[in-house]
Amino acid sequence: MLGRTVTLVVKDFRQFLRDRVLIIFILGGPTLQLVLLGQATGADITRLPAAVLDEDQTSASRALTVALDNLRQLEITNRLDDIDEARPFLDRGEISLAVLIPPGFAEALGSPQERVSVQVLVDGSNILGALTAVGAAEGAISHFAQDSVIERRELLGGGNPSGPMLDLRPIGRFNPDLVHNHYVLSAQLSLIVHVVTLLTASVGTVREREMGTLEQLMVTPLTRIELIVGKATLPMLVAFVDFVAMLAIVVWVFGVPVRGSVASLLAVTLLFIVAQLTWGLVISAVSATQQQAILLIFMIAILNVAFSGYLAAVENMPLPMQLASNFFPIRHYLIMLRGIMLKGANLASLRPQLIALTGLGIASLAISVRSFRKQLE
Amino acid sequence: MPEADDYAIETHDLTREFKHVVAVDNLNLRIEKGEIFGLVGPDGAGKTTTIRLLCAIMNPTGGSARVAGFDVVKEAEDIKKRIGYMAQRFNLYADLSVLENLNFFADIFAVTGEERKERIAQLLSFARLTEFQDRRAAQLSGGMQKKLALACTLIHEPEILFLDEPTTGVDPVSRREFWDILSNLHLRGVTLFLSTPYMDEAERCSRVALMFEGDIIVCDEPEKVKELITGELIELRPKELRRARDLVAGWEGVLEVQTYGDVLHIFVDSVDKRMPELQAHLAMEGIEVEGLRQTRPRMEEAFISLIRKRIAEGKADSPVNSGNHQAGEE
Numbered sequence: 001m002l003g004r005t006v007t008l009v010v011k012d013f014r015q016f017l018r019d020r021v022l023i024i025f026i027l028g029g030p031t032l033q034l035v036l037l038g039q040a041t042g043a044d045i046t047r048l049p050a051a052v053l054d055e056d057q058t059s060a061s062r063a064l065t066v067a068l069d070n071l072r073q074l075e076i077t078n079r080l081d082d083i084d085e086a087r088p089f090l091d092r093g094e095i096s097l098a099v100l101i102p103p104g105f106a107e108a109l110g111s112p113q114e115r116v117s118v119q120v121l122v123d124g125s126n127i128l129g130a131l132t133a134v135g136a137a138e139g140a141i142s143h144f145a146q147d148s149v150i151e152r153r154e155l156l157g158g159g160n161p162s163g164p165m166l167d168l169r170p171i172g173r174f175n176p177d178l179v180h181n182h183y184v185l186s187a188q189l190s191l192i193v194h195v196v197t198l199l200t201a202s203v204g205t206v207r208e209r210e211m212g213t214l215e216q217l218m219v220t221p222l223t224r225i226e227l228i229v230g231k232a233t234l235p236m237l238v239a240f241v242d243f244v245a246m247l248a249i250v251v252w253v254f255g256v257p258v259r260g261s262v263a264s265l266l267a268v269t270l271l272f273i274v275a276q277l278t279w280g281l282v283i284s285a286v287s288a289t290q291q292q293a294i295l296l297i298f299m300i301a302i303l304n305v306a307f308s309g310y311l312a313a314v315e316n317m318p319l320p321m322q323l324a325s326n327f328f329p330i331r332h333y334l335i336m337l338r339g340i341m342l343k344g345a346n347l348a349s350l351r352p353q354l355i356a357l358t359g360l361g362i363a364s365l366a367i368s369v370r371s372f373r374k375q376l377e
Numbered sequence: 378m379p380e381a382d383d384y385a386i387e388t389h390d391l392t393r394e395f396k397h398v399v400a401v402d403n404l405n406l407r408i409e410k411g412e413i414f415g416l417v418g419p420d421g422a423g424k425t426t427t428i429r430l431l432c433a434i435m436n437p438t439g440g441s442a443r444v445a446g447f448d449v450v451k452e453a454e455d456i457k458k459r460i461g462y463m464a465q466r467f468n469l470y471a472d473l474s475v476l477e478n479l480n481f482f483a484d485i486f487a488v489t490g491e492e493r494k495e496r497i498a499q500l501l502s503f504a505r506l507t508e509f510q511d512r513r514a515a516q517l518s519g520g521m522q523k524k525l526a527l528a529c530t531l532i533h534e535p536e537i538l539f540l541d542e543p544t545t546g547v548d549p550v551s552r553r554e555f556w557d558i559l560s561n562l563h564l565r566g567v568t569l570f571l572s573t574p575y576m577d578e579a580e581r582c583s584r585v586a587l588m589f590e591g592d593i594i595v596c597d598e599p600e601k602v603k604e605l606i607t608g609e610l611i612e613l614r615p616k617e618l619r620r621a622r623d624l625v626a627g628w629e630g631v632l633e634v635q636t637y638g639d640v641l642h643i644f645v646d647s648v649d650k651r652m653p654e655l656q657a658h659l660a661m662e663g664i665e666v667e668g669l670r671q672t673r674p675r676m677e678e679a680f681i682s683l684i685r686k687r688i689a690e691g692k693a694d695s696p697v698n699s700g701n702h703q704a705g706e707e
Contacts, residue, residue: 004484004485004487008485011477211468213469215434215464216468216469216529219432219457219462221485221487223454374434377435
């Protein structure tokens with residue numbers, strides 16, 4: 001029983017290692033993608049032109065202006081005298097951002113009851129720039145406020161520097177520098193695992209069908225389970241190794257952190273691969289040729305990008321789509337991947353996703369066992 | 378009559394329907410152990426489907442079949458241990474070497490130890506592939522690929538061997554070698570069930586069945602099949618083939634005319650009577666004759682004649698049906 005499965009796996013590896021095109025596609029493609037994306041996002045968004053309207057004219061407001069100017073992402077190019085001046089600058093694209101420091105800013109900072117409010121106008125037409133600019137400005141402002149509060153507390157004779165200052169930190173909590181890289185590259189990792197698993201799983205089996213070798217295998221004592229397990233092993237290992245390699249690139253080349261446990265990250269990935277793998281076997285059961293399988297994978301990958309929450313927030317989708325997204329393993333996996341890598345989450349806090357992914361894995365395993373027959377139609 | 382257990386293959390109204398066609402239509406066959414059984418027929422006659430049904434890799438939609446004593450639906454796995462199947466297409470791993478392919482199937486069939494070593498060496502030598510054992514299967518010639526495929530199906534010493542057009546696309550020398558191997562297997566008592574489009578191969582079988590549109594038209598020993606032809610045969614080599622054919626077909630005493638290259642095969646009720654008439658008629662029409670002689674009917678003439686008869690009957694019985702038959706390609 002085990003012997004025949006091992007035979008099949010060894011044979012698959014031999015074929016895989018001889019298929020240079022596939023190896024290049026599976027290892028080279030994703031690496032290239034990561035490097036390009038890693039270079040293209042985040043890194044180029046620096047020194048966005050910004051304007052400041054300082055209606056407070058205190059040392060605190062001037063300090064904030066300097067703090068903003070010191071940000072890597074921003075450069076204060078204009079100082080405004082009136083709020084109406086901001087609009088034309090934004091319209092012409094001469095600035096991406098205008099920061100309005102209201103009168104009484106310094107006073108508000110000094111009083112624990114007051115809310116410190118700073119208005120930020122942003123050019124939303126360049127969404128990536130806008131996100132970066134707002135993120136950077138917000139980070140700087142909240143830091144500034146926080147520091148002031150701590151200073152004040154210290155002046156007042158110590159005490160616990162916690163409490164209201166957190167009100168000023170609406171976003172940027174897990175990605176304080178709002179490094180777009182982290183966000184994109186983590187999503188890209190999940191997509192790579194997704195595509196590589198589907199590709200190796202389905203192409204390996206469809207090729208056997210296309211070449212007629214599957215028909216030959218059907219006339220042997222190989223059982224259905226042996227066939228499924230045998231054909232699933234190579235894709236599983238390839239996808240896993242691919243993930244580890246790409247993770248290494250993402251972590252060491254682009255500095256994306258793994259704040260949680262690496263072991264849980266690998267475990268979750270393995271679970272995701274299994275849930276994907278069975279889909280790969282389903283694809284291979286319905287495709288007559290490798291071409292058909294690849295087109296199907298392409299289509300499924302587009303759906304997966306949409307439902308993963310990578311490009312568009314799933315929360316903003318219509319309800320039926322939100323519900324549908326739950327049936328895509330990548331949706332749950334990406335939450336876990338980002339949770340573990342960027343937020344340092346542990347598995348206990350990711351239980352809903354873990355349960356969903358396990359359920360999907362079992363369901364698609366059942367489907368693939370049913371759809372994979374030792375018979376010709 | 379042999380006992381039921383003596384049959385290597387036995388089918389009872391075996392039927393396989395596809396969406397638009399009945400590929401195998403109520404097939405009843407009994408093949409004894411040790412036979413070389415040949416299935417002949419035009420493309421789309423249902424030969425491949427029949428073999429797949431008997432190899433238990435396709436389920437019938439009607440009827441039943443027993444192979445090596447086991448039911449093809451309920452006991453498919455028992456059958457698979459006892460048969461070898463060589464598909465029409467090259468069904469091995471082209472990116473693996475000759476030896477790797479043999480080893481793979483040896484592993485799958487759990488042929489181990491000394492036995493495995495010996496058997497692989499034996500198969501390599503009798504397929505004359507020993508010196509090519511490290512070559513990738515993709516780089517073998519068509520004939521060598523067929524022999525490798527045969528060797529792989531023999532690794533577990535099957536009782537019954539199914540061969541789907543084993544020599545199609547193979548050069549005459551390789552074909553001869555291939556048949557030497559098959560004869561060897563036959564002498565060892567292996568039952569051979571093969572399909573072939575070649576009539577000379579059909580004549581080498583102990584029995585042949587002519588399959589047409591999913592149906593067996595005739596099933597008998599080759600000699601007896603040839604005897605089914607009514608009339609005697611004249612071979613005519615005319616200068617103007619088309620005109621000669623059209624003319625001859627209408628003449629008295631002519632039963633059937635078949636074209637083979639630049640030769641006409643004319644079936645007549647009596648050669649002695651019609652030969653002089655034919656010569657006279659041709660001379661009158663001004664058709665130059667390069668050769669005219671009496672000849673023995675071959676398997677090919679027999680089958681073509683039988684198929685034509687079947688088509689004519691089909692048209693007479695139900696003209697609507699014959700249209701479906703035309704579309705009845707697999």
